Amino acid sequence: MILTTALLITLTATAGPALHSDAKTTHGEPAQCTVKGYECSTSKTGIVIGKTGDLANLAAVMDDAAERYRKYYGTEPAQAALVLGGSIDAGLKADLDSSGFKTQLPWLTSEDKAKLYSSAIRTQIKAQKPDLSAAALEALVKTTMATLNKTGGNNSAVQREQGAVAHEFAHLWYMDAFWPKKDHEASHNSPQYGGAGPDWLDEMAAVLAENETLTSSRRSRLVTVLKDNPAEALWPLKEYFTMEHPIFRKIQKQMEAVQKEASDGVTMKTRVVVYNDEEYKKLIGGTGERDPSLFYAQSRAFADFLIEATGEDRIFASISRHIADGGTMRSWLRDVGKEKGLPTTLVDLQTRWDLWLQTRTGSVA
């Protein structure tokens, strides 16, 4: 049994006790630094609250992400609060709400995650090999952790984490700007797959806000898969524009279990599930199915293609407005394709996209 993949499933529910807040804010004052036992760092974009961790650096990461968001969407991102430690309690949430932090993200640092992983791994090994000595158990936990860390690739964990913060905030900013929730839903913060917009556009906003580390890993991933299997590597555009996020579908069962556990009032619940290779392959899809993580590589490539073809950084803002007003990708192309320098039908767009992919990756169809 070699455990090679750990899946971290986090979601938001309603309210809870984990991060205790004694914050008393006077009107108009942000909740910053009045949270007992916590440090804060503020920036132009918002606030980072936590007990430990590089708060100032993460505040700068939020500013960078906001800069990229503005570049591609042309609107000011909502005030953001990043709360380290994995959950936001009801008191802190109320404070952040009343201080105007419309987008709130509970966050596990890579250190937090490492702790969760090693404890999940220890539990699992213990269950499978109850006779191991304590020393042998710890050695096996260590080896398994090292295997897991290797799957992260060459990029530093810090840069990947910073890219992920940007990615998640962009989901929230995008949803807030283009698909705002109705008043009665406003208190429910779900960073992913929760919005009314099409999943590809939601994911696009997140991918566009990523840092250079994640962006280049998406691009090189695309080149690799196209070399392996150029014809079947990606979802046809017609499907891509309307499909449900493939990862959401795959891990829905696990998410439902977490939701159930979280129902007695925690803002965010995290569960770590550790898989060996075989189990993970089974989870993400049978033979012949695309690896769901390709959805990100395809989104990055489609962004590069469309921005290049139209010369407009804000092309996804135009598409999003059209679809939020009740249109479809088909009607957007028909209405404005020509003036944007694009084909006016999905079929022709697919042809042009295929050609672009060939030149971009050097693959010959």
Ligand SMILES: [Zn+2]
């Ligand atoms: Zn995402």
